Amino acid sequence: MKYFTILFICVCSTFLGADAQDFVYNFQATEVKFLGVGIIAIKHDSSALAYSTAHWRNTGLREPAGWASGSTMNATANFEFTCAKAPDSISIRGFGNDTINLPMRTVKLNAGAGKFTCVYPVSAASKAFAAGVVNYYAPFNIFWEISFDKGLTWYKADTTDHKIYVTKSAPMAETGNFKHFHTVLELSCKNAKGQTTDTGIISKCWSEFTDQVVLNHKGDSLFYYKTFNTSNTTLPLLLRNKNAQCYTFAQLFAALIKIQGINKPNNYVFITPQTKTSPCGNNINRFLVKNWKFGIKSDSVACPSFPYRNTYSGSYITATGYVFITADATDQTGINGSCNNNPSSFFNNHQICKFDGVYYDACYGVKFNALSDIKTTAFDAWGVQLAPNSYNFTTDMSQADLRETITTY
Amino acid sequence: MNTRFYSLFCLVFSIVLLSQNTMAQLKIERKIIIENEQYYFFTIDEETQLATLHTGSVKDKIINARKFQMPIGRELNNEFNPLCFDINNGQFIGINWILNSMNSRYEALKIITLKDWLKPHPEWTNEDWAQVSFNQPTFAPNEPWERMLDENNVLENCYFDMVKTEVPSMAICNKGKLYYWEYRNDKWINLWSVFTNVNSFSLVKRCNTSGFYFIGGNGDIMIYSEKDSMLLALGNVFHPKEQLRKNILAADLANGCLLIIDKDYNKTYTIASQTIVAEQFNSLNKIINESALKINL
Numbered sequence: 001m002k003y004f005t006i007l008f009i010c011v012c013s014t015f016l017g018a019d020a021q022d023f024v025y026n027f028q029a030t031e032v033k034f035l036g037v038g039i040i041a042i043k044h045d046s047s048a049l050a051y052s053t054a055h056w057r058n059t060g061l062r063e064p065a066g067w068a069s070g071s072t073m074n075a076t077a078n079f080e081f082t083c084a085k086a087p088d089s090i091s092i093r094g095f096g097n098d099t100i101n102l103p104m105r106t107v108k109l110n111a112g113a114g115k116f117t118c119v120y121p122v123s124a125a126s127k128a129f130a131a132g133v134v135n136y137y138a139p140f141n142i143f144w145e146i147s148f149d150k151g152l153t154w155y156k157a158d159t160t161d162h163k164i165y166v167t168k169s170a171p172m173a174e175t176g177n178f179k180h181f182h183t184v185l186e187l188s189c190k191n192a193k194g195q196t197t198d199t200g201i202i203s204k205c206w207s208e209f210t211d212q213v214v215l216n217h218k219g220d221s222l223f224y225y226k227t228f229n230t231s232n233t234t235l236p237l238l239l240r241n242k243n244a245q246c247y248t249f250a251q252l253f254a255a256l257i258k259i260q261g262i263n264k265p266n267n268y269v270f271i272t273p274q275t276k277t278s279p280c281g282n283n284i285n286r287f288l289v290k291n292w293k294f295g296i297k298s299d300s301v302a303c304p305s306f307p308y309r310n311t312y313s314g315s316y317i318t319a320t321g322y323v324f325i326t327a328d329a330t331d332q333t334g335i336n337g338s339c340n341n342n343p344s345s346f347f348n349n350h351q352i353c354k355f356d357g358v359y360y361d362a363c364y365g366v367k368f369n370a371l372s373d374i375k376t377t378a379f380d381a382w383g384v385q386l387a388p389n390s391y392n393f394t395t396d397m398s399q400a401d402l403r404e405t406i407t408t409y
Numbered sequence: 410m411n412t413r414f415y416s417l418f419c420l421v422f423s424i425v426l427l428s429q430n431t432m433a434q435l436k437i438e439r440k441i442i443i444e445n446e447q448y449y450f451f452t453i454d455e456e457t458q459l460a461t462l463h464t465g466s467v468k469d470k471i472i473n474a475r476k477f478q479m480p481i482g483r484e485l486n487n488e489f490n491p492l493c494f495d496i497n498n499g500q501f502i503g504i505n506w507i508l509n510s511m512n513s514r515y516e517a518l519k520i521i522t523l524k525d526w527l528k529p530h531p532e533w534t535n536e537d538w539a540q541v542s543f544n545q546p547t548f549a550p551n552e553p554w555e556r557m558l559d560e561n562n563v564l565e566n567c568y569f570d571m572v573k574t575e576v577p578s579m580a581i582c583n584k585g586k587l588y589y590w591e592y593r594n595d596k597w598i599n600l601w602s603v604f605t606n607v608n609s610f611s612l613v614k615r616c617n618t619s620g621f622y623f624i625g626g627n628g629d630i631m632i633y634s635e636k637d638s639m640l641l642a643l644g645n646v647f648h649p650k651e652q653l654r655k656n657i658l659a660a661d662l663a664n665g666c667l668l669i670i671d672k673d674y675n676k677t678y679t680i681a682s683q684t685i686v687a688e689q690f691n692s693l694n695k696i697i698n699e700s701a702l703k704i705n706l
Contacts, residue, residue: 176485177485229534229536229537229540230536231457231458231509231535231536231539233458233484233485233508233509234485237456245509245510246510247508247510266563272513272514272515275515275550275555283515283550285513285515285516314537314541315533315536315537315540315541316540317511317536317540319536344510346511347510347511348510348511348512348513348543349510349512349513349514350510388544403558403562404562405558405562405564406562406563406564407563407564407565408565
């Protein structure tokens with residue numbers, strides 16, 4: 001909490017009706033609220049509920065605010081003022097970043113128990129956030145000043161610090177699991193700061209994923225399969241539990257774009273093996289993401305095209321890995337996923353994003369120009385279930401291809 | 410005395426609050442099926458995607474339903490497509506549409522004997538239940554889904570439903586095209602497809618004759634006309650007495666309705682979802698008599 005107390009000495013004989021003398025004042029902000037047309041109702045990651053309407057309190061509260069570019073911030077603030085003899089009214093103004101300032105307002109002082117209070121009324125900032133540009137203020141400081149002579153002389157008072165997000169356009173409306181989450185605004189505006197084009201925003205937002213370290217607004221890791229058996233498959237569950245499946249990272253990347261008001265339909269791709277091939281009597285329905293080690297071929301006679309066989313019983317995917325009874329294929333440390341160097345790697349399907357013809361796999365932070373590139377770059381094997389409690393595998397990736405099903409997130 | 414009264418008041422108040430909470434949470438999936446004087450319906454957990462079976466005698470209060478976790482469920486993303494299922498001779502037949510990287514949509518058509526799942530498994534985590542659901546027997550490959558994707562792999566207003574009468578039947582629509590399939594002799598047969606503006610729907614067997622009709626999420630009832638090769642909206646399908654009740658309940662029905670499929674008496678009803686929620690202290694029989702609308706088809 002920043003508790004800014006300024007001591008200043010002033011000569012204010014005019015309104016105190018006394019000889020010139022020194023006075024010590026204590027003037028501090030107690031609460032700041034932002035509002036105005038287009039303010040974004042930012043949601044908590046943990047609950048999907050909106051933040052409270054206050055954005056700053058001297059008790060330590062710090063809550064983010066956001067607007068679409070071109071909007072004008074409005075603010076109101078409460079102050080406390082201690083002084084043996086106070087004037088009836090004072091003038092207040094605030095200076096923000098990028099000369100986005102709050103104009104002088106003259107307000108009455110209200111007497112209280114040993115102190116005076118006053119309210120800086122709802123006032124529009126001197127200028128709007130620059131139109132068409134993503135911005136990220138961390139912090140956006142407001143340097144408050146007060147005057148006892150209606151603006152002729154100004155004294156530095158308190159400073160309040162804020163987190164402000166500015167999106168290129170008004171965010172897309174909340175639907176289903178897409179909410180205006182704090183982390184979505186944080187990652188999107190921080191990465192795309194200064195961008196003015198859709199392609200620039202997509203490119204910069206993508207950079208959040210390329211180092212395989214995706215953090216939430218608090219700096220906590222968002223894990224891709226921290227536990228192998230996580231069943232979290234929605235963005236709210238990723239943000240709340242910080243551990244989730246591939247669906248959620250694709251949704252997060254798409255959300256970073258949507259929050260900027262960029263409408264890109266058909267952006268969410270579900271990939272799974274095509275069912276056209278039926279080796280040894282059943283359809284290919286699994287794939288192994290690198291890296292797996294292959295040993296003996298237990299089924300080289302029974303199913304030569306899918307000779308590696310793993311067997312299991314019951315729930316073979318535990319929190320810490322795969323528990324097979326017998327295993328010709330064994331999981332190795334794999335391709336890095338978000339905050340995890342050995343995520344789950346045995347799947348029926350996977351989700352990625354598609355923008356302007358390019359496939360973005362946000363789980364691993366890699367891009368593909370063609371669907372067919374995925375199997376050759378990222379997969380070690382195809383799998384098929386030929387009998388209950390077992391899977392057979394082949395490392396011959398030419399035996400199948402992926403099918404994509406496209407929806408709009 | 411005052412203390413005892415206060416304690417009693419608090420206890421009663423807590424019970425009332427708890428009951429209201431339980432009632433408010435009851436979001437029934439698509440329909441209630443009656444078979445052998447027992448009713449069956451499902452609710453879905455909004456995090457795990459797993460289904461809970463609620464069952465009991467049609468003569469008992471709904472609030473007293475026995476509840477069982479089931480190895481089945483549906484996804485929470487995208488468009489809202491309620492759980493697709495039927496109950497036939499004590500067997501669940503339906504579509505396990507849990508969103509999970511290990512759940513195959515091609516193998517999602519499941520058949521489960523309900524009595525096998527009446528024993529609780531407290532040792533299983535939600536993740537275990539999900540894995541078990543993927544491993545349930547598949548009664549047929551999901552060819553209707555695959556063939557629809559062959560035509561158009563971009564999903565938009567994609568909905569589907571399945572029922573089991575003489576044979577399993579499945580209807581699926583995407584981007585305004587509705588396909589109807591039946592599974593005969595171990596093979597899916599696409600009997601017809603038609604362009605229509607239907608969105609969400611349920612597939613319902615006709616009571617008075619063979620064939621099926623479609624009841625949309627908005628309550629519209631449609632039937633496929635082979636002669637015209639199109640889906641026709643039907644007008645009044647209610648008895649005059651029922652029509653009066655429908656008018657009275659119009660606002661409630663508009664907020665969401667459920668189907669009640671009575672296989673014992675070969676009758677189908679529609680009822681406002683909120684009526685079931687509000688009337689849980691009554692039996693299903695009483696609720697049907699007082700608040701359901703019989704569909705004469």
